[in-house]
Amino acid sequence: MSDQRGKEGKQGLTRRQFLNYALGGTGAFMAATIAAPLVPFAIDPLTRSSGGNFFDTGIAEADVKSDFPLMAEFKVHRKDGWVEENVKVRAWLIKDEAGQVLAMSPICTHLGCQVAGSVDASGNPEPSKDGEWWFHCPCHGGRFTVHGINDPAKPPQRPLDVYEVKIEGGKVMLGNLKQRKV
Ligand code: FES
Secondary structure, eight states: OHHHHHHHHHHHHHHHHHHHHHHHHHHHHHHHHHHGGGGGGGSOTTTTBTTOSOEEEEEEGGGOOSSSOEEEEEEEEEEETTEEEEEEEEEEEEEOTTSOEEEEOSBOTTTOOBOEEOBOTTSOBOOOOTTOOOEEOTTTOOEEOTTOOBOTTSSOOSOOOEEEEEEETTEEEEEEEEOOOO
């Protein structure tokens, strides 16, 4: 009889262990399955690409002007979970007062519409005069200087976000997007 109980106890323990392992393993697998595709959304679109942290804009540093911004448009290969695609990225490039390249996001910091730059009658970018608002947002009248500083009297309450910039082989490379301190 005590032998029988001993056997059952041993069997019961084994079953419990098996259930613990099985349930624990299934839970961990399900958590990993749900969390894995979400990880890339926690970081910037540029760093979501499979090609490293900085991306070539195709624009030479020497071509970046200091009186009005140039639009850089390039594709980044991105892999999010099961989705793999080439994403179009845009940035406005200008040289700041110190001669460094400043790369601004075209996304308005109010509600996310795309800002556009000032152009002359022929559609060419207009050099900015001192203190002039150069970027305009079509949604709620937001406006920014050539360096992306917002007009505080309008809805956007912070400057345009900027990309990390690195110059490699004379070309402008962009990294993470970050907010500027107001
Ligand atoms: S989204 Fe640009 S002003 Fe509102």
